[in-house]
Amino acid sequence: MTLLEVHGLVAGYAGARIVTGLDLVIQPGEVVALLGRNGAGKSTAVSAITGTLPAMDGTVLVAGADVTKSQPSRRYQLGMRAVRQDQPILRDLTVAENLRMVGASKEAAAECFPFLADRASQRAGTLSGGEQKMLAVARTAANPGTLWILDEPSEGLQPKNVDRCAQLIRGAAARGVGVLLVEQHLGMALTVADRWLVMETGAVIDQGNVSAKTHETVSRRLAV
């Protein structure tokens, strides 16, 4: 079954269309990297797919069900797990409460990132930016659902933890989870992804399967 289908998605803020027509399909076990320069519309697309921003047009199907007009919690029930870019965790709750909320066990989370074991009762807002990202990834890995939407999970992480993060993504994909990965860290993205898409001014301008040449192709596309 297709995990995520996005057709002609249009989204934006206060009348400005930032995503202007996005098509995207994710199958089980597939990691798709969504790339593009800042402001290309990646995060807006993610918000519309996860449902925190209402779509202006187009459809979003999660596990075959049309969720275009549904709340994010409905998408969660259908197996979607999201890590957003800014403040990906609940700052006012403790680390343990952040995990407990989604039924993730402390042990499972600590297996992903061991430092979490000692921080259970710490208020999550006092973690550093990178640690918050790791908590969010651990929260997702410990209760994986079937579809991950990750917006820059490696932001602010040490190289060692970036590798661990990539490992967790590959591990989930091996068990059939589909992953949409928005990344600035091109190296990391292309290590874990099966397919890539490049967005510009709100739409996909190029895409393909990841191969040895991808880094060069994509770099040129992104005008770096």
Add this chain to the structure above:
Amino acid sequence: MDFAFIVDQGLGILATASVSALVAMGLAMSFRLMGIINLASGDFMMIGAYSVLTCLAIGLPYIVGVLVACVVGFLLGAVTERSLLRRFVRAPELAILGTFGLGIVIRQVVELIYGKNFQFVENPLPGSVEIWGAEFPLYRLVLIGVSVVVIGAVLLVLTLTPVGVKVRAVAADGDLAETLGVRSGGLKLVIFAVSTLMASLAGSLIAPLTNVGPGMGNAYLFVMFVVVIVGGARVSMVLVAALAIAVVQNVTTLVVDSLVAKLAILAMAFIVLAATRPSTKGNIV
């Protein structure tokens, strides 16, 4: 000043504080979760009082009246949230104006049905108990006791239960909580309904101590809203504020008069707001 006098005043302060804390706590919760203040809170109190009045009139015992008040408050709150407030998720000022209009409607409907005149509810527990040589009016003790139990129960739910974690999650970041599977719409409905339940309960509890009339709620709004301004949108601070304001109100009324007491409370709101800017963000408890 003898001991009995101090006890009497202290009980008065606690009774005032517990009633305003009941209502203000509900206000603070809905303020945090939905960003709005229910301007019809006083009218929900009035509904509680009339629920008791109606139950007594058809021969039911007082306690049933209190329970009916809770049920009516909860249901009316739920209907209000679902039919009115939900439309204004992004426009809180319109939502509060909606509750403003609702308050007028409730008042006028009650006036049409029950008339404008004050009515009285007989004290169901007229006796008093003697502790350490002082007389404690029984009903006030019960009122304080019930309030403390309800407030304590809400606090326990918020801090210890899974539902409480979800409430705090929505209060902290509604979008993220939704993304993590919390059905915030349902939760907001319940929280708003609980807040109107608490107002209605407060109204049913003070019914025997006051004049019951369609406009009775307005007399309490002032204190309630000052409590929320001073306490911000944190439940614990709201409880502290309720107590502090009850002290100022009762002591000033005793020493000077009720007008000066009101002005003192108003001044308190201004000073606290100017000096500290109570948080409307951060942890809800």
Add this chain to the structure above:
Amino acid sequence: MIRRSIAVLASLAVPLIALALGGYQGGLFAQFALYGVATAALALCWGFAGILSLGHAVSFGIGAYVAAWCGINIPEGGTMLGILFGGLAAGAVSLLVGLVGLRGRVNVITFALLTFVLLFGAVEVVNQLTPITGGFNGLAGVPPLNLGDLWTADPVAQRVIVTIAAVGLIWLLIVVARSPFGGALVLAKTHAIRAASSGYNIPAFRIGTFAFAGVVTGLAGALFSTQTQFVAPDQISLLLATNFVLWAMIGSRTSIIGAFFTAIVISYITNELADKFLTLWLLAMGIIFIAVVVLIPDGIAEAVLKRLPERWRPRRAVTLTTTEQGGAGGGQALEATGITCTFAKFTAVDNVDFSARSGVHCLIGPNGAGKSTLLNALSGTVPPTSGKWRVGNTDLTKMRPWKMARAGVARKFQAPAIAPELTVAQNLAVARLGVTVHPFALIFSPWRADLTSTAWRILETGDLVKLLDTPASRLAHGQRQVLELAMTFASRPTLVLLDEPTAGMTAAETASIADILRTEAAGLDIPIVVVEHDMALIRSAASAVTVLQAGRVLATGTVAEIENNAEVTRAYVGEGL
């Protein structure tokens, strides 16, 4: 021309109606016109400045009581003094409320609540301070308008003068609302930080507006008491406060005229119905209240304007000019030392020394390296925990953003921050005028702004020149970016701070913006600090690059030096963007 004639005719019509209607009806009309003035003053606060007062009747009541008391108790000239004092007293109370509730970041709901409890307090005072206010009975025998023994207005003169005064006050409100001052309030309603970075001291503007609305409402209340020759607690009641909000909402809080006339019309209807069916009328009012909130929350005037054909809609003509400012006044370098930004326990920027000479200076680094935080610190929008910085001899440390803007620091935000309710040209004018025009002068200053040639070049690049009279709400995301960039260069800056100015643009647009930045930095001889990810822009425009990592400076140098720096390459291993 036609518009102006309509305005003049409408203004004349109000006193003429008061004259034409019979004694009783004309008097009522004059009273309702004063309610209209108070409602319009509320609309100015609510619709333009974004601050809702639920206790607007306090200002009206204070005006009415002060004027009545003075009129009765001061034998010679008491009435005129009373009107003056009434306005001033209402203004003073509003000023106090504003000082308490409108400093810093404003929560609309908390402020509404504050004004609401103030109303309750005021009602108590009026009802209980019987020796002065007359308690429930109010004060009777208020004299009509008079100049002591010289002259006393007869009923006709009274209502004509009152209605002329009402029209005058409405004109005053319109002048403020439609001036660049009002434009700045509207910008601040959606983007307070953008308005601050355009040179506007927004808390002061809001407090000032609230106090001004208080004075106008107080004057309306004062005139009201001379008109009715009687003042009662009704003039400071919950009902009146509710009515003001209801009328402003029905008429449109974004239209001074709409609020004014709606208040008059509804007052008439209320007056006809209320006596006959009081309870039912109040019930109906509650239902209308809810219905308006649900069905026409923007009000009638706004709904009508939306349906009018384009050419009938009122336009705010803005004159945008350009004169080449001669002489490079720039050449001053930005010098920052020891900038540290700490949030709770997390240090985002750690003791950074940073200097930028004239030219484009790019700040790069991985996400989370502290680039935006550094920019926020330097522009004063999020002041740093410690550190000092200056441009040339101007010390910018601890300077508030609006002062910094007036000192020549221009700032662009990452997400386009513009006022969607204003036109493109108005946005540009607001951005331009805030830097040089005195706040009070803004009220009377025409919508005329002299933009730099840089701003015009940017507008041309984005093809915005033909869209100058379009509401900014209709612009696409990329066009908004271009508009805000042009706003940043609207006046001649000494330092420019840009946070990802080309985010959301195509590669071609980015290239032309890069070109503009490079040539203008040279032409204006100023430092332009740009947070940027785009290597193409950096290569074509940057004269210097600073790399941040984990809140510290990793390296500084020319583009070539940075690209060949082994340490930077290591930090960016595998990182393409």
